[in-house]
Amino acid sequence: MNCPPHPEQRGNAHRITVHPPDAQGGRRVRANGTSLSRAYAPADVLEFLRRAGLDLDDVTASGAHIIEWRGGGPSVWTPNTGGA
Numbered sequence: 001m002n003c004p005p006h007p008e009q010r011g012n013a014h015r016i017t018v019h020p021p022d023a024q025g026g027r028r029v030r031a032n033g034t035s036l037s038r039a040y041a042p043a044d045v046l047e048f049l050r051r052a053g054l055d056l057d058d059v060t061a062s063g064a065h066i067i068e069w070r071g072g073g074p075s076v077w078t079p080n081t082g083g084a
Contacts, residue, residue, distance in 0.1 A: 020071020
């Protein structure tokens with residue numbers, strides 16, 4: 001699996017997007033628009049990045065310069081149901 005250039009090489013654009021949790025608690029993970037898989041924990045995200053060829057020594061679970069966490073950070077794995 002090929003990933004695009006490192007964000008520092010393309011301005012400050014995020015290369016990895018972790019989408020909000022779905023009803024089952026999974027979060028879609030994409031690399032510059034290409035689906036990697038669905039994660040159910042931060043360790044899953046890191047494994048997808050490893051498989052995509054990223055050096056995990058350069059990536060942390062919060063990885064603000066590489067990972068854009070939508071709908072909550074790495075500690076959020078349940079959907080926001082909007083209830084009161």
